[in-house]
Amino acid sequence: MFVGTEGDSVQPVLRRLNALRRLSEAGVSAIKMAVRHRILKAAAREDLVREGDRPDSVRVLLSGWAFRYRILVDGRRQIVNFILPGDSCDAHIYLFSRLDYSIATLTPVVYCELDRESFEQLVSSDRSVAEAFYCETLAANSIQREWTINLGRRDALERVAHLICELYERLRTVGLVDKDTFFLPATQTDLADATGLSTVHLNRTLQELRGSGLITLKDRNLTIHDFQALSNTAMFNPNYLHLDRK
Amino acid sequence: MFVGTEGDSVQPVLRRLNALRRLSEAGVSAIKMAVRHRILKAAAREDLVREGDRPDSVRVLLSGWAFRYRILVDGRRQIVNFILPGDSCDAHIYLFSRLDYSIATLTPVVYCELDRESFEQLVSSDRSVAEAFYCETLAANSIQREWTINLGRRDALERVAHLICELYERLRTVGLVDKDTFFLPATQTDLADATGLSTVHLNRTLQELRGSGLITLKDRNLTIHDFQALSNTAMFNPNYLHLDRK
DNA sequence: CGTAATATTGATCATGTTCAACGTCGGTGG
């Protein structure tokens, strides 16, 4: 659904990119211009793109949550990452012929769709923009490595704690954490599919985290009571998010 | 250790990049020139880069095997991917301030080290080269997603079978498979750390694969007797490798 | 108010871990 321009919806994109790599003034304006061009909306629980599609454009999420996933032939689903406001979906992906994943929304979303020409014009207009998008791709890569570690070598409690720490940090950089509380629209089934657990065990793991007073999760609102402790149980080290910009 | 130029060692790089994105004549020459510039060697079981290092250059593996890994504070190790001849290690990685992973060799390796200036000169010299390197980054991302799925939603047998299928396909594109047999320098401990299993269970899983006649693994040589069957047990779909270049 | 999606609980089961021992192979030094 086409929407036209939308108030300050570019903000998370600027915050996200700027956290990864300092944007120039010119870069900021270029992004604002480009993003205004084609803004779309989608409802909750809707596929934005599907495995096998020909990738034609780069999508940038302005508001709402989405996730990348794949379903195996026998129905098992794995959520491979969450896409948060400000995140883009594979800059330059049109270089490939087919998508190997699907993206679905978790909430209603507003996003920007840049066709190949617009995107290339954008990144060639300013060096800091090109670098920031490259950083985004590298950061996505890094996050994906961390998920590999999470699923390969952490147990259920550590995994869930780690996911929560990651979401907290990522949401914080785009201003979506309010006093250690953030909106977590994923159901327990979603969280189970993201952490490689069964829903039953995910439920029990959440209860364990609640029981030890580390978090509260109620009505889709997650509060972290002791980030340091949560971080320790998860062995969370935020370096892989590359949000420092030294 | 500095080595100077080395015969046809660029070949795997050209094959790898060309499989992802057709290189122009000019691009091929540019790569040959750039790679000849600074060729290094390292012994087996040696760290090439370490977590926390400041990334200064882009590395391209010319021969031998390496792997990216991380070790958790309590000693658990996860191998997050294997780096095969022709693969590069994070084009543009110098945009970040710190590495969040280590890379170690599995065999003696020959690799090329391009500092930021050389690399940027290379990719700006030819559009197809820039696109090919971008594809490499996107493909790395895609492989990492597949590993996430592997660890999250496949059981031990499927996981190991899947890893073998992936290595087979990747090695084939750089000409390192001879009649369904390839050199697999990883120990069972390495394979366990790559698949998120214990060495004991990895050993038993390999025996199961051998027992059902799917593979032979002896003296570091792996033979696939029935790729179709192996592929089926792994639910392997090579699309995520993006080696088709449609 | 009724219904479907989501969350929770208990009980049983299975996959994979851990621990400990032993086997095998290829050096290496006496």
Place this chain on the structure above:
DNA sequence: CCACCGACGTTGAACATGATCAATATTACG
């Protein structure tokens, strides 16, 4: 030459984490 050593691989047994199955709350919402 051979005894020793270390790395790697293999085996058995006990154990544990997490899966599965099935039933029952709870909630959201038309």
